[in-house]
Amino acid sequence: MNFEEHAAKTCILAAAGIATPQGRLCRTPAEAAAAVAAIGAAVVKAQVPAGKRGKAGGIRRADTAEEAETAAGAILGMAIAGHAVERVLVEARAAIAREFYAAVLPDVAGRCPMVLFSTEGGMEIEEVAAARPEAIRRRRVDIESGFAIADARAMLYGLGLGPDVDAAVAAVLVKLYDAYRRFDAELLEINPLALLADGRIVALDCKFVLDDAALYRQGEIAAAGAGERLTELEAKGAASGLKFIQLEGDVGVLANGAGLTMTTMDVIRHCGGRPANFLEIGGEAYTKSEAALGLVLANPGVKSLVVNFCGAFARTDVMAEGVVKAWEALKPKIPVFFSIHGTGEDQAVALVRERLGIEPYERMEDAVRAAVEAAR
Amino acid sequence: MNFEEHAAKTCILAAAGIATPQGRLCRTPAEAAAAVAAIGAAVVKAQVPAGKRGKAGGIRRADTAEEAETAAGAILGMAIAGHAVERVLVEARAAIAREFYAAVLPDVAGRCPMVLFSTEGGMEIEEVAAARPEAIRRRRVDIESGFAIADARAMLYGLGLGPDVDAAVAAVLVKLYDAYRRFDAELLEINPLALLADGRIVALDCKFVLDDAALYRQGEIAAAGAGERLTELEAKGAASGLKFIQLEGDVGVLANGAGLTMTTMDVIRHCGGRPANFLEIGGEAYTKSEAALGLVLANPGVKSLVVNFCGAFARTDVMAEGVVKAWEALKPKIPVFFSIHGTGEDQAVALVRERLGIEPYERMEDAVRAAVEAAR
């Protein structure tokens, strides 16, 4: 779950005790103008759960209330990475001496958290990594012993920040790591972390991604997250406990398990067709094939359908029963092509044959090819 | 600055380490349905910076995704205490054993913070105070020594909650007080604070009001606050650093100082008229009379205007100069009635007389009476 900048700052950094600029969340140009009147020269920043807002024109400076009104007027209503901008964060500007980068993220190879710090703040860390890899300090953390001030000081050793800045940045890194742990972050990044002209260290931006699997124990902050922007059908899928992703193609897909579903989509593409959706009914969700088929068929672009079952844990007879029921109830006008194997196969094939009068294909590739041709 | 329930929970209680139910913030009925699918039986609650949402129909139960869709559909778009409901908090329900009340607020008489606790949670504390005042425990806090576990235990003594609940509630009260101090609360209230059937203590609702005067040092959380919902003109006023409140009357008011402005409004009412606004140009704002007059005149309901100056710190000549300039620029078609006294009076009166050809009234009551009659 992504958090928009303002939520990451007000929930995570504030709780961590990491300073951020004075800011106000505004919905209208008039509110933005009032905010600048209250806090002075500011930046006006689009609030969307996506990066690269600056490049998209979603970040502008405003020295006066009038400029804020203009800036907010331009940004509100923009679309950035598919997200309509509904709110802007108006945030006080201050004189910046230097910009750093700080983050905590999982190190897959080390199977542990990793703290990152760079004196090259303000640009994409991938660009820094490509251009000046030596500018990035990395430190793997033993998750059981934690990350202490001494670890932070060791990371900063030799960067020549000076004792005051060293101490202040080390304190921020420790707080950042503690917040990463406390709030079950998948990613917690401050870029830039600014050293102000007056010596204070302030987080000018913040990216926080909450581990979806930890939501059950992070109920306190979950409501501040942006969630995924879902289409109406995707939300309906989520409401039925189904992971449904709506795509732009015309061949509907119903398969069990994430790997098999992706593969069905791939084979559709391989045969020259375009998949209309991803929809997983893996794990316990295999009992929900009736609702699942309803979703696939509600997608207006669908012209034909592939049902591809390969039962292991999931019983193909149970899944086929749901599909047949949904098919009889919805009476869709589109052709459907089956391939059924694994647990419960015989009963499942018999059911489809008798109730729908359809003969499943022996190979899923053949079922897919037929569906792709039918959609043309 | 009021915080809506979800913001109070995700920013303040989460940072304080006080548990809240799993929740999701939703903008559409489909999102609400998906949230219930994810978290189970829930309450759907209108998010507005106002109380008594339940009585207004802004809180409903939903056991299924379908019920959540219906409930959210009914609540979204409602208006509660003048606020359009744009978002609902969908929050997991749990079996509740008891409901308590806990709050920290300023005790004006003691000039110090006061912690409140009551075993009668879930109702308005004013109603409890009226019906069963003995059910409310109050404890003044010496702000320099703070509020410790021992203080909390002393408050709970004799309530018969049992040792486990006693300890858990005491811990919550200490955390609540610490959050009150840390986040410069004007009010921090949990009602109800629930003892669940499984023994956990969970905050089911939360009200947090941030001291506006402390905003400068609470920049980290300010963006999570709801701000005041302002009319377009009020926001324009705020953008000029002016406290403007738009009312439904027809006699515009321009006076210096909060007390004198309120009094001018009162005298308008006393004379049978209806004031069109509150607008303070007290303190340093006295130099902004030009912008201020623009605001007053932009209010479409205004049919006449009273300008009432009583200069002390504020110089009436400076204020009159601004008014004359604005009047000459805007050329309004409505009549204006002046009363001017105190610092700079002679120059101010001469200015109004010469440039506008208007003779100020000796007494503000007479100016007001004339304006009220002109507005009829």
Added chain:
Amino acid sequence: MIVRKTDRVLVLGITGRQGAFWTEKMLACGTRVVGGVNPKKAGETQSGVPVFASPAAAQAAVGFDVAVMFIPPAAAREAAVAAIEAGAKLLVVLTEHIPQQDVMRIHAAAARGGTRIVGPNTAGLVTPGECFVGIMPAFNERVFRPGRVGVVSRSGSLGTLVCLELTRAGLGQSAFIGIGGDPMLGTTTRDAVAALDRDPGTDAVVIVGEIGGAMEEEAAEYAALMKKPVAAFIAGAAAPPGRKMGHAGAIVMGDRGSYASKRRALESAGVAVVDTPAEIPTALRRRLP
């Protein structure tokens, strides 16, 4: 809290624009300003008055009774506590918008140090013909004249208008006590009314109140026992509920702090509550012996 010309006054923030301006005005009105504070300008003089590094340094060098603050909100707590700890008997806090918990800490320090606080967010104290401390037009003879009516006001601008009305009607003032527009004040309406009741130079009292809080109700309890006549005007009858009317203390929440509650309490106590400020002199005259 009636200031006298014998009171030695220390101006905190004396070298700022407002501090310097009002120090001149105070000196011109007879106020015994003995020094000012600005740690960065210690050793200099301002308006002929020595500048000290701290209230403690001022106390040691010249001694002071009253401190008055021209200090911005973010620095107010520290400055106030320093003045209290240096032994101020009276501290006049002009500053508006001090965070509430800082205000509580100032009050806690004052309670420990035995200092009386006036304010925060007051326009100050005036003893017409004698001296003043704050930002009131004490020098304006159309507004203030020496006399025997004591005025207590939450608002500076409205208090000025009321004194103007009194002066216009030939009623001079024994003292003007601006208690401040904040919700949590060191000196309440009741405290100020009681001080005027005890003051031999005061024959009658005017309460200039506002909606919000319960100070007028408390003062009414005291006024019920007074022999001196009391008149009152309460601002905010026409204010919409739930919104702060400029002053942080001026807000009606539910029934609390309402105009009706205050008027009812004062009238029950025998106070003459008038509808407009211009009616105050008449109302007072009727009750004066």
Added chain:
Amino acid sequence: MIVRKTDRVLVLGITGRQGAFWTEKMLACGTRVVGGVNPKKAGETQSGVPVFASPAAAQAAVGFDVAVMFIPPAAAREAAVAAIEAGAKLLVVLTEHIPQQDVMRIHAAAARGGTRIVGPNTAGLVTPGECFVGIMPAFNERVFRPGRVGVVSRSGSLGTLVCLELTRAGLGQSAFIGIGGDPMLGTTTRDAVAALDRDPGTDAVVIVGEIGGAMEEEAAEYAALMKKPVAAFIAGAAAPPGRKMGHAGAIVMGDRGSYASKRRALESAGVAVVDTPAEIPTALRRRLP
């Protein structure tokens, strides 16, 4: 991580619906299940197997080599650490949706205890004709047949399809290693490929990969040095970027984890990458001696 019928297996959460169901299946397939764990049902039996209060109790009483977890996400870390500390040589973590930082703590405990982790979010391990551990249809003879092809798969359902295709084509399997759909696994594609490379019963290897992460690229580095032929199918060529495709590990961020990157790496290493699962047997046959 090739399971053998001599391995003593402990089932954590044996009395739950899935735990009980799959214990029956494992026993029926020849797996040497020596016990289960449920603190509340210690002393009882399940499918003829004793239930213990903890992995430590089971180790003391009967001894075990492999533990397999039918445990919900919120309890997974505690259960896993208990099994590791009781001396599990191999821990099969079937559980999906374990919080990532709990996964890190499991891996940290495993590193200290010298335990190999398979998973999280794996469907388990199958040695056709011998035994299996997990939730795979090892009992289905249309899917699994003893043979000499080793299969490594992130996905259970797709791994099943691939084994079905091999069996259909007359190619039996030496071992199926489900490594799991999570992003941070105890056993990577490379680890599993290396194990099959060392296994004398394996003549060829099939990699069933997915978009997301860098495991296929790492495995390619190893495969480049292998003598045994390797074929691969990578799922997710048609997946939209930036979205999790059911598996937490299956997500393309920017270039990272893309289909193109994986295919390029594997082909450079001499691996036969096919477009559909059905092409795997043909591709393998071409390279087998």
